[in-house]
Amino acid sequence: MSVLFKAAPPETDPGFENIRRTVWHRRGFLGSQTAYVTLAFIIITLLVATLAGNFTTTNNLLNISRNFSYIALISLGMTVVIITGGIDLSVGAVTALTAVCTMVLMRWVTDSPLAAVPWAALVVPIAAGLALSAFVGWVNGMMVARVGLSPFVTTLGMLSICRGLTYVITQGRGQPPSGPYVAEFLSVTNGNVGGLPASVVYMLVCAMVLGFTLRHTSWGRHLFAIGGNEQAAVRTGVRVTRVKISAYMLCSLSAGLTGILLAGWLGSAPANLANGYELRVIAASVIGGANLAGGVGGPVGAVIGSALIEVIRNGLVLGRVDAYWQDALIGLIIILAVLVDRLRTRQR
Amino acid sequence: MLYVAQAEPAPSQGVRPGTLPAGERLLELNGIGKSFGAVRALDGMDLAIGVGEVVGLMGDNGAGKSTLTKVIAGNFPPSQGEIRLEGALVTFDRPAAARDAGIEVMYQDLAIAENLTAAANVFLGRELHRSFGPLRLLDHRAMNRRAAELFRELKSETRAEDTVREMSGGQRQAVAIARTRLAKSKLVLMDEPTAAISVRQVAEVLELIRRLRDSGTSVMLISHRMPDVFSVCDRVVVMRRGRKVADKLIAASSPEEVTGLITGAIAAA
Ligand SMILES: Nc1ncnc2c1ncn2[C@@H]1O[C@H](COP(=O)(O)OP(=O)(O)OP(=O)(O)O)[C@@H](O)[C@H]1O
Numbered sequence A: 001m002s003v004l005f006k007a008a009p010p011e012t013d014p015g016f017e018n019i020r021r022t023v024w025h026r027r028g029f030l031g032s033q034t035a036y037v038t039l040a041f042i043i044i045t046l047l048v049a050t051l052a053g054n055f056t057t058t059n060n061l062l063n064i065s066r067n068f069s070y071i072a073l074i075s076l077g078m079t080v081v082i083i084t085g086g087i088d089l090s091v092g093a094v095t096a097l098t099a100v101c102t103m104v105l106m107r108w109v110t111d112s113p114l115a116a117v118p119w120a121a122l123v124v125p126i127a128a129g130l131a132l133s134a135f136v137g138w139v140n141g142m143m144v145a146r147v148g149l150s151p152f153v154t155t156l157g158m159l160s161i162c163r164g165l166t167y168v169i170t171q172g173r174g175q176p177p178s179g180p181y182v183a184e185f186l187s188v189t190n191g192n193v194g195g196l197p198a199s200v201v202y203m204l205v206c207a208m209v210l211g212f213t214l215r216h217t218s219w220g221r222h223l224f225a226i227g228g229n230e231q232a233a234v235r236t237g238v239r240v241t242r243v244k245i246s247a248y249m250l251c252s253l254s255a256g257l258t259g260i261l262l263a264g265w266l267g268s269a270p271a272n273l274a275n276g277y278e279l280r281v282i283a284a285s286v287i288g289g290a291n292l293a294g295g296v297g298g299p300v301g302a303v304i305g306s307a308l309i310e311v312i313r314n315g316l317v318l319g320r321v322d323a324y325w326q327d328a329l330i331g332l333i334i335i336l337a338v339l340v341d342r343l344r345t346r347q348r
Numbered sequence B: 001m002l003y004v005a006q007a008e009p010a011p012s013q014g015v016r017p018g019t020l021p022a023g024e025r026l027l028e029l030n031g032i033g034k035s036f037g038a039v040r041a042l043d044g045m046d047l048a049i050g051v052g053e054v055v056g057l058m059g060d061n062g063a064g065k066s067t068l069t070k071v072i073a074g075n076f077p078p079s080q081g082e083i084r085l086e087g088a089l090v091t092f093d094r095p096a097a098a099r100d101a102g103i104e105v106m107y108q109d110l111a112i113a114e115n116l117t118a119a120a121n122v123f124l125g126r127e128l129h130r131s132f133g134p135l136r137l138l139d140h141r142a143m144n145r146r147a148a149e150l151f152r153e154l155k156s157e158t159r160a161e162d163t164v165r166e167m168s169g170g171q172r173q174a175v176a177i178a179r180t181r182l183a184k185s186k187l188v189l190m191d192e193p194t195a196a197i198s199v200r201q202v203a204e205v206l207e208l209i210r211r212l213r214d215s216g217t218s219v220m221l222i223s224h225r226m227p228d229v230f231s232v233c234d235r236v237v238v239m240r241r242g243r244k245v246a247d248k249l250i251a252a253s254s255p256e257e258v259t260g261l262i263t264g265a266i267a268a269a
């Protein structure tokens, strides 16, 4: 009999003892893949820190955190979709399309009568860019949740559409921010908040809000229910279609936001921006413990997964390992993460 | 007794629904049919359930019992026929609509999300909230407490805050049954609630059905177990290949007859 449990019986103690409460280290967060990966992340970070002398410089740490914050931001949105049992392959293309459209709009609004309105040349393009990304997510969600198409195929198609449009709009040329508010744009997207890069702050805020929402609202609970057993969710009156559409919208929105932030960081939105990000984002989510079968995942996993990839990448760079090894190693980590989880859950 | 025994079924109509006085009819199905492509799962089903009546629904595998439950519960619309609740024509376009009208369902497959806790499953689709200004947040504590209470009532050793994934068949069943007890309902449909549980729990479920009846809730119990049906039901309805072949008072029937009706050894009664 667990002493721990006797000492502090929960108020819902049903008064039977043959079925013990799951031991603490297998329950909740500590029992999840995310916990194991967090541990791995800490160990690997310490390892890299001792092996590579200049890893722990403030500059390098800030660089790393900014580098992974973009992937992590999209991973947060992706995790929401993965929890419902879906996938969104279009995020990289949406990132680029949003960034490019926002830049083009900055130019247009500046040249239009709207420019007379204070701040319009900054606020309108950003709002329109975010709205565009949410719209793309809405289309994905409608196709998946209402029409019933496969998420993989739908979002693969959307990837191609968005990337194609990005090239059509830019003709392959990079689009810099322009107009009277360029300085403000750069400080909003690439400034510093209390010594931290803006993108890192956005990531932390989004992660905290998402974590809270997933745990403490019906919407969050319904996401998990849909991923666990969609049929059961339908039968118990969960608005499955609506919730799924909202998941795809949120995912696209996170990609759109990231696109705007990237445009600020790079000082331009190239047409090939975020090329191949979808795979890095999915890798980060999965390493962090999101299960592609649905029903499992969280913001901590998304952030840690992204961070782990970046620390390894950075460590290899500092260790002067051939850059081509990076991808192979990250692939290995993906498989290792799910393998460890598989072995761990089997032994129960 | 709410049921008014009928002297002779009208010869031209074959098996007729129980003739309850109109005021005491809770649910009425008239000529319900349901096709899945070439499969005719329900064919001209008539059925009336009285207020506070417990009706047993029996039939071989594939007879159409679960399909009937799902039609009543608003999972899919019938291909033909009409449903009346308290005399009024109703169409439930989604399960929540049936539930809001007072029909609770325990599905044969239990409709449980394994990755959620028992309490989360019990309250799925109608979570309890606490308001903080504009925020409506889940009231975890209240839901856990209420779910634990329901499990205690069902004498099921099920822990409200444990994940369903690690639970036994009987515990899962308790979760599905607990759901039907959340709100005061008019009709509870139970699709094989005693299929995977212990002798003690079977007695508990049957006792629960009696309590529901005493409080004026009607129950439709689907079961393959003759003793269950004969100990709690007022009436037994037998289905074969999507049709109703018998609709009799328990007192006027016998397990032997019902067995014959299920297998087809007796054509109709
Ligand atoms: N969604 C569906 N699509 C196609 N056919 C279906 C569907 N649901 C049920 N059926 C068919 O309808 C018929 C009736 O099935 P139903 O599940 O209602 O039987 P049942 O009486 O509940 O059987 P059991 O005792 O095995 O639970 C079967 O032939 C089944 O194959």
Ligand SMILES: [Mg+2]
Pocket (backbone or CB within 6 Å): B065, B066, B067, B108, B191
């Ligand atoms: Mg059935």
